[in-house]
Amino acid sequence: MVSQTVGLAATVATLAVFTAAGLWYARGRVGTAEDLLTARNSTGTAATTATLIASTMGAWILFSPAEAGAAFGGITAVLGYAIGSAIPLLCFIPVGARIRGLMPTGHSLTEFVLVRFGPLMYLLVVVVSVFYLFIFLAAEMTAIAGSLELVAGVPAWQTATAVGLFVLVYTAYGGLVASIFTDTVQTLLVLPLLAVGFGAAVLSLGGTDAIYTTAMSTDPTLLDPGFRPGLEFGLYVVFAVLGANMLNQGIWQRVYAADGESTLQRSFGVAALTVVPMVLLAGLFGVAAAGLGLVTPETQSVAFFLVVSEVLPETVAFVVVLLVVLLVMSSADTMLNAISSLVTVDLARLGAIEGDRSLRLVGRGLTVLVALGAIGIGAQGYSVLELFLTADLLAAAVFVPLIWGLYSAGLTERGALAGSLAGLVGGIAYFPMLRGVLLVVPGLGGLLPEPAMLPAFLAATGGATLVTGLAVAVGNAGFEFASLTTEIESFDEPTAEEPQAAAGEVSD
Numbered sequence: 001m002v003s004q005t006v007g008l009a010a011t012v013a014t015l016a017v018f019t020a021a022g023l024w025y026a027r028g029r030v031g032t033a034e035d036l037l038t039a040r041n042s043t044g045t046a047a048t049t050a051t052l053i054a055s056t057m058g059a060w061i062l063f064s065p066a067e068a069g070a071a072f073g074g075i076t077a078v079l080g081y082a083i084g085s086a087i088p089l090l091c092f093i094p095v096g097a098r099i100r101g102l103m104p105t106g107h108s109l110t111e112f113v114l115v116r117f118g119p120l121m122y123l124l125v126v127v128v129s130v131f132y133l134f135i136f137l138a139a140e141m142t143a144i145a146g147s148l149e150l151v152a153g154v155p156a157w158q159t160a161t162a163v164g165l166f167v168l169v170y171t172a173y174g175g176l177v178a179s180i181f182t183d184t185v186q187t188l189l190v191l192p193l194l195a196v197g198f199g200a201a202v203l204s205l206g207g208t209d210a211i212y213t214t215a216m217s218t219d220p221t222l223l224d225p226g227f228r229p230g231l232e233f234g235l236y237v238v239f240a241v242l243g244a245n246m247l248n249q250g251i252w253q254r255v256y257a258a259d260g261e262s263t264l265q266r267s268f269g270v271a272a273l274t275v276v277p278m279v280l281l282a283g284l285f286g287v288a289a290a291g292l293g294l295v296t297p298e299t300q301s302v303a304f305f306l307v308v309s310e311v312l313p314e315t316v317a318f319v320v321v322l323l324v325v326l327l328v329m330s331s332a333d334t335m336l337n338a339i340s341s342l343v344t345v346d347l348a349r350l351g352a353i354e355g356d357r358s359l360r361l362v363g364r365g366l367t368v369l370v371a372l373g374a375i376g377i378g379a380q381g382y383s384v385l386e387l388f389l390t391a392d393l394l395a396a397a398v399f400v401p402l403i404w405g406l407y408s409a410g411l412t413e414r415g416a417l418a419g420s421l422a423g424l425v426g427g428i429a430y431f432p433m434l435r436g437v438l439l440v441v442p443g444l445g446g447l448l449p450e451p452a453m454l455p456a457f458l459a460a461t462g463g464a465t466l467v468t469g470l471a472v473a474v475g476n477a478g479f480e481f482a483s484l485t486t487e488i489e490s491f492d493e494p495t496a497e498e499p500q501a502a503a504g505e506v507s508d
Contacts, residue, residue, distance in 0.1 A: 007154045007321075008162070014325045015166035018182050022333075025181040026174025039176040039257045047184050048258045048267035052089065053274055054183035054190065054330035055250055062324055064388060065279045066304035068237070069286030070295045073230025074222035078283030080234015082276045087238060088245035089272035093265050095246075096255040098406050100264070102484045109252050109402065115487050116405050116479060117413040124420060125402065128394045129247045130339060135391035136248075137335035144328040148321055163328055171333045176253055179333040186330045191278075193323045197308070197316075198281045204311035205288065215291030222287050236457035240389060243396030243461065246403065249338035389453070390433050397423025397460040401468045408472055409479040415471025422467040427460025 043051065068077040103112060110129060114122040144163055145156035170178045205211050212223065221227045245251055258264040282304060289295045289303040294310060308320050400423065401416035428434045432451040449455070 004153045004155075007148055008158060010322060011148060011154070011159065011325055012162055012166075014322050015162060015329070018186070018326070018329055019166045019170045021185065022170030022174050022178035022182045026170065026178040039180060039253075041257070041259045042177075043180055043254075043257045043263070044259055045263045045266045045270075047180060048254060048263055049270045049274075050187040051180045051183035051257075052251070052254055052267060052271040053278075054187045054327075055179070055254070055334035056085075056089070056245070056248075056271070057190075057275060057278060057327065057331065061278055061282050061327065062285075062304045063302070065283035066286030066289065067300045068233060069222075069283040070290040070303040071286075071297075071300040072233040073227055074219075074224065074287055074290070075284075076225055076227050076230025077233040077237075078280060078287065079225075080230070081237050081241075081283055082279035084234070084238035084241040085275045085279050086272040088242045088251075089268045089275065091242065091246070092251060092255065093268050095403060095406065096258075096264050096268065097261050099252075100255060100261065102406070102481055103488050104485065106256065106484075106488050107253075108249055109247065110249075111488055112406075112484065113402060115484055117411075117416050121401075121413050121416050121420070124417065125247070125398060128398045129249060132244055132247055132391040132395050133249060133335050133339045135388065136244075137332055137339075139388055140328045140332050140335070144324050163325070163332065167329055167332045167336065171336045176257065176337050179337050180254075180257065182333065183330050186326045190323060190326055190330070191274075193320075194278060194281060197312075197320050197323065198284075200316065201285070201288070201307055201311055205292075205307075211288055211291065215287060218291045218293060222290055232454040236454045239396045239457040239461045240392035243399045244388070244392045246399035247395045250334040253338060386433060390431075393427050393431050393434065393456060393460055394424065396457055397427050397464045400461060400464040404468050404472070405479075409481065410472045410475050410477055411468065411479075412471065412475050412477045415468060415475055418471055419464045419466075419468030423460045423462075423464030426463035427456045430456035430459055432456075 065078055065081045068081050069075065073080075099106065099109075099112060106112065110122060110126050113125045141160045141164060145159040148154040148159045149156050170182070174181075202208060202211065205214075215222045221230075224230070255264060258267060285307045286295075286303040289306045292307070292310065294306040295303050305321075312320070398420045401411065401419040404419075405411045405416060429448050430450075430452055432453070435448060435451055
């Protein structure tokens with residue numbers, strides 16, 4: 001095992017290099033709140049593609065797909081995870097173009113909800129969005145803390161604190177501008193490192209034939225494409241990831257950061273194609289871990305690193321952990337920026353803060369608070385996949401009315417609320433980790449169905465879709481989409497203290 005001192009020192013050095021790079025690049029490029037929160041129309045195809053891959057993948061790609069392969073259905077579960085990860089990015093091609101057309105000076109999905117529906121639906125979406133983003137960030141902290149503890153024995157709280165504080169420094173200062181730049185560099189490093197790490201592991205295990213033989217002798221269901229639990233997982237993870245990404249402010253920021261609709265289409269399309277093999281490769285580590293008999297109920301979340309630690313030299317294994325550091329940074333800065341952007345924009349719309357300087361100060365202050373909370377949760381060692389699925393369920397129920405409202409003028413706030421609440425109640429009734437909240441209602445315990453993940457996500461998305469459709473059918477409202485253009489304005493207000501950012505755009 002790599003010593004604690006070496007492990008922590010190398011991690012801090014990696015964090016310091018990218019923090020310095022982010023600070024250097026952002027210097028002089030964040031002149032307004034718009035630069036900090038949206039980097040509007042500043043990134044070309046290559047940069048947008050890179051930041052999408054880095055920010056949406058994150059360290060979870062080395063944990064959740066591997067855990068799915070090891071404990072939730074083998075190769076079938078992994079394939080479902082890969083497809084499910086690509087679908088949201090493809091959906092953003094038409095949806096992103098639609099919202100850019102309706103809200104050319106917009107900043108967030110919640111902005112759209114406030115004007116399109118009203119304060120009640122807005123409040124629900126804000127709560128679910130912030131909860132998802134916070135859970136994503138906490139899961140990333142959990143992932144890196146668990147991997148360094150396994151490979152180098154570094155206490156979880158030390159890792160979570162180091163990662164959180166370094167990412168906080170350049171994110172609070174440089175906002176989305178710094179995040180996109182560091183994402184681009186990290187993607188160029190992560191993709192080849194992941195491929196090399198997978199190839200080295202396969203060779204160390206004796207090749208694909210040896211892995212296949214071992215897995216089949218240990219548990220034939222790991223490689224059975226018709227294994228029912230794997231098929232069920234693959235199905236519900238599609239709904240989980242789709243809903244979660246549709247409420248991910250980090251992706252909406254990148255919709256506006258793209259320098260045109262053609263850039264948006266190409267970037268999201270290429271990113272969708274890229275994430276499929278990435279998730280597949282990572283998930284196969286979980287299948288291998290289970291086939292080798294390395295996995296226990298307590299170590300499912302770190303199945304990827306069980307294989308790495310077992311078959312690769314200590315130094316190589318530690319290099320893979322540094323790969324996780326890069327992945328955590330790329331997604332953690334995205335989540336911090338996203339929460340800061342979402343809340344800051346909404347406070348400005350509600351008149352709680354005014355002025356460009358105040359907006360930037362509040363945005364940076366919120367970034368600090370969120371980072372500290374995520375550090376605390378990240379040190380606890382929860383299951384990364386369970387953390388994600390809990391947040392995903394809420395998003396799976398809420399996203400349907402929002403996307404429907406982008407295209408249908410007939411959906412009212414009451415209809416959208418009814419659809420979301422129907423999905424939430426139906427999903428929570430089945431969901432193992434949340435159904436306990438319904439037991440506070442006297443006499444309800446005996447009426448709840450048996451807990452199951454697939455029915456939970458089907459009920460969440462299906463119930464929301466059914467009720468929303470009925471609301472549109474019986475309603476007679478007619479929302480004026482043109483009002484989105486007039487009511488949502490840019491925060492652009494250049495200041496004398498800092499130069500305008502146009503000269504520092506991130507492009508191909």
